[in-house]
Amino acid sequence: MSTTPMLTPEQVKRYSRHIIMPQIGSRGQRKLMDSKVLIIGAGGLGGPVALYLALAGVGTLGIVDFDTVDLSNLQRQVLHNSETVGWPKVKSAEATLKRYNRDVKVVAHEFPITSENAMDLIKGYDIVVNGADNFATRYLVNDAAYLSGKPLVDGSILIFDGQLTTYIPGKGCYRCLFPEPPPPGMVPNCAEAGVLGALTGVMGSLQATEVVKVILGIGEPLVGRLLLVDALAMEFRVVKTRRNPNCPLCGDHPTVKELIDYEVFCGLVPAPNGESMVAAH
């Protein structure tokens, strides 16, 4: 049951293009206004996700990012602009989103998400969106969302390629898709290899679409499917993903029951006991 009171006349007008659709209606709109979405990263993907969810009237948008706006972000990151260079990204994001829709509560989490704070952070939200820019954070967010029982809409980009899938706890996770991270330096990041600015808009908008579908319980979210976007060929393809029964997190006999040290897992720092955690499973 929606706890949001009846829509005001202004809200009816603002959201009329959503409300008129039978799949959403005023009940669906109030559901969106009741929901709380946590977005990891206020960058290329997090930007369009936050923007479209704010426009859609999602009640609470939490945004986690410890970074500040850099001039090199402005080729793609729609939440930020020339005037906000040097600002904390979450503050720049908040200012932008508030201009679009004052109904939306923006919670600026200006710190890195870590194994220590992730569970507490996610607890207050209904759904998590991954727009992180590194593998360690991606595995951390995956594990924390699964252990918290929250859906995770996961997108990633590099050069002209994008990937998107939605994880519902119990139906597979990021570790089922990619059991181990690449060793440091083996897969370049966007700073090293580049990324097409408009592609971040495509992928982030698709993530926002998935979030709306999951909140409303409509359509077929990308569960058990991985969408591959090739912007150069302009091809969208889907491959199957599965829950791996041997997955250390969500498999039949899990060994990962709480958050671990993801920098060690990703080989960024050595394990305290000198063993490689990557080789350990």
Add this chain to the structure above:
Amino acid sequence: MSVTVRIPGPLRRFTNGMEKVQAQEGNLAKLIADLDSQYPGMKERLLDDQGAMRYFVNVYLNGEDVRFLQGLDTAIKTGDEVSIVPAVAGG
């Protein structure tokens, strides 16, 4: 030479920028060896030093993850489509 292999953006530097290449049928191990002979460096991207499939690069046969088929022994025949999908972390 009649299996189509889709090459992801990050690996196209090995294939002269080509997004689709052809390789020999047989099984996945044979296909990877053939790919590497045509485009040196591909094998190292797909297999580790022990010759096992890397955990951060997936191979799909007609949309199915070969890890859930027979891995490197998965039979591949003319007309099949193989996709290589590496983990990427950009956001």
